[in-house]
Amino acid sequence: MSIEVVNISKSYKNFMALRDVSLQIPEGELVALLGPSGSGKTTLLRLIAGLEQPEQGSILFNGEDNTDRDVRERQVGFVFQHYALFRHMNIFDNIAFGLTVRPRKTRPSKQEIQEKVHSLLKLVQLDGLAHRYPSQLSGGQRQRVALARALAVEPKFLLLDEPFGALDTKVRQELRRWLRHLHGKLGLTILFVTHDQEEAMELADQVVVMNEGRVEQVGPPEEIYNRPANPFVYSFLGRVNLFQGRIRDGKVQLGEAEFETQWTQKAGEYAAVGYMRPHDVEISLTPKKGQSVPAQIRHISLLGSIVRLDLRRLDTDEVFEAELTRQRFAELQLEEKGTVYVTLHNLSFYVDSQTTAVPASAFVPLRATV
Numbered sequence: 001m002s003i004e005v006v007n008i009s010k011s012y013k014n015f016m017a018l019r020d021v022s023l024q025i026p027e028g029e030l031v032a033l034l035g036p037s038g039s040g041k042t043t044l045l046r047l048i049a050g051l052e053q054p055e056q057g058s059i060l061f062n063g064e065d066n067t068d069r070d071v072r073e074r075q076v077g078f079v080f081q082h083y084a085l086f087r088h089m090n091i092f093d094n095i096a097f098g099l100t101v102r103p104r105k106t107r108p109s110k111q112e113i114q115e116k117v118h119s120l121l122k123l124v125q126l127d128g129l130a131h132r133y134p135s136q137l138s139g140g141q142r143q144r145v146a147l148a149r150a151l152a153v154e155p156k157f158l159l160l161d162e163p164f165g166a167l168d169t170k171v172r173q174e175l176r177r178w179l180r181h182l183h184g185k186l187g188l189t190i191l192f193v194t195h196d197q198e199e200a201m202e203l204a205d206q207v208v209v210m211n212e213g214r215v216e217q218v219g220p221p222e223e224i225y226n227r228p229a230n231p232f233v234y235s236f237l238g239r240v241n242l243f244q245g246r247i248r249d250g251k252v253q254l255g256e257a258e259f260e261t262q263w264t265q266k267a268g269e270y271a272a273v274g275y276m277r278p279h280d281v282e283i284s285l286t287p288k289k290g291q292s293v294p295a296q297i298r299h300i301s302l303l304g305s306i307v308r309l310d311l312r313r314l315d316t317d318e319v320f321e322a323e324l325t326r327q328r329f330a331e332l333q334l335e336e337k338g339t340v341y342v343t344l345h346n347l348s349f350y351v352d353s354q355t356t357a358v359p360a361s362a363f364v365p366l367r368a369t370v
Contacts, residue, residue, distance in 0.1 A: 001062050001156040001189050002027040003048060008057035010043055017043040018054075019213040025206075027062075030183045030190045032200035035210035036236070041193040044210075045159050048191065050074045061156065077155030079146050081162040085134040091145055092117055092130040098153040120148040123182070140171040144178070151186075160192035164199065176203055197237050201225065209233050231350050234275045241281070241320040243274035245349070252349055258290060261349060272349040278308065281322035282343040285332060292341040295320075300336055302326075309334070311342065 003025040010018040018040045025031050033041040046052045048059055050071035059067045066074055085094050093100075095117045099108055108116065121127055124144040134142055143163060150158060163179075164172040180203055183190055194200050200207050201221040209216045209224060209232075217229040228234040245254045248269040252259045259274075284292065298319070299310040307329040309322045322342065324332075334340065 003157065003189065003191065004058075004060040004063070005044070005048065006058040006060065008044070008047060008054045008059070010040075010047060010052070010054050016213050018047075021057075021213070021215055023208060023215060023218065025189060025191060027189055028187050029205040030180070030203060031192070031206045031208060032204035033191065033193045033208050033210060034195070034197065034200040034236075035216075036195060038212075039210040040213040041195075041210055042161055045161055045191065045193050049076045049078050049159050051078075075153070075156045077150030077153065077158040079143075079150050079158065079160045079163050081165045085142060085145060085149075087134055090131050090133050091121070091126065091137070094134070094145055095120055095149045095152050098149060116152060117148075120151055123151075123185075124148045125178070138171070139167045140175055143167065143175060147179075147182075155188070157189035157191065160190065162193055162195070165194075165196075172199070179203065201237075209236065211236075228275075228348070231273070231275065234348065239278050239321060241276050241278060243276070243318060243320070243344070243347070244316070245272050245274055246270065247272045247349065247351060252347075254293065254344070259344075259347060259349075270351055272351045274344070274347045274349050276344055276347045278321040278323040280345040280347075281311075281320070282345060283309070283322055283324055283328070283332060283334070284341050284343070287341040288343055292343045295340055295342050297334060297336050297338050297340060300334065311340070314339070 003023075005021060005023040008018055008021045009016075021040070021044065023044075033044060035041050043052070047054050050066070050069060050073075054067065057067075058065055061074070086097065089097070096113050099113050099116065102108075117130070118127075121130060124147060126141060126144055126148070129137070129141070134145070137145065147158075147160075147163075164175050167175065176199060179190075192203070201224075204221060206218060207221050207224045208218050211232050217224055217233050219227075224233065225237050228237065234240055243254050245252045246269055247253075247261065250261055252261055252272055252274065254274065287294070294314040295311040296314060297309055298312055301308040301310075305326060306323050307326060309324070310319065311322055312319050332340075
């Protein structure tokens, strides 16, 4: 089932949770709502579920308006972060609950319920645990019970609110793989909320990046990461370095390094900020004329398979990070307080629209090449 949100707004007293949000979720896709706390992710999920009503806008399922429909009429499977399992019920009864409380006319027989529950227990890899209670299961197992209970009522789609947020790192990684496998089996439309960038990038077909009640960008994980729409998206998705520069005649000057851009605005000089990932910083012991800038190593962090360097540019005193492999680190024989030369690759410059009088909502992105 496809989901379409059209010009949705929602506020709580003086706080605007959602501001004219529009979004299309294709049928059968696994979609992540990603953003910091207070960005509107959970509010949007609750509006789609029917747990709350918008102040304006529409919610459509397969093109049919469901804005005013009761939550029970929407056939939604909803899974919360903290499981919300009934402690006094065993696992079988927890999963069967949604079926047993149906009106008599639509309630399956006891035999059908038993077959359904055991089928779901097998699906979520909890065979043989039907008679245990939630307190006897691990956090990861309880979360799978919650998912099985949501699937028992045969929902048209699944909504997951920070489903792995209360679990430790190893269990979260295991459940991510399991959920991806489950989605491949069922083909259900799944929309899940997370503030974990790695979780969104690993699981989702599409990522919806939200901030302050607005959608900043929608796209596949690779596109969101490699072609961020604005500085917020760039900064939110992973570590980032910022470099202050000036743009003139289509070129950006950072110290002695110069970069070509596609800047086509009127003549003049403008302030620009360069954004780039630490793994795109190339480290060498000799300078490249017109391309590299000198920097001092302030600190070295050994982080498993990678080494992170805290660097200070000697021309501007700007502080930034570089990441390199253990092998490259060993080859260069780097030491703290030593001087290196850095070449900056895959820089994206954003020019403040207030400075440049460009009619853009915030910033204008420019891809740069050395």
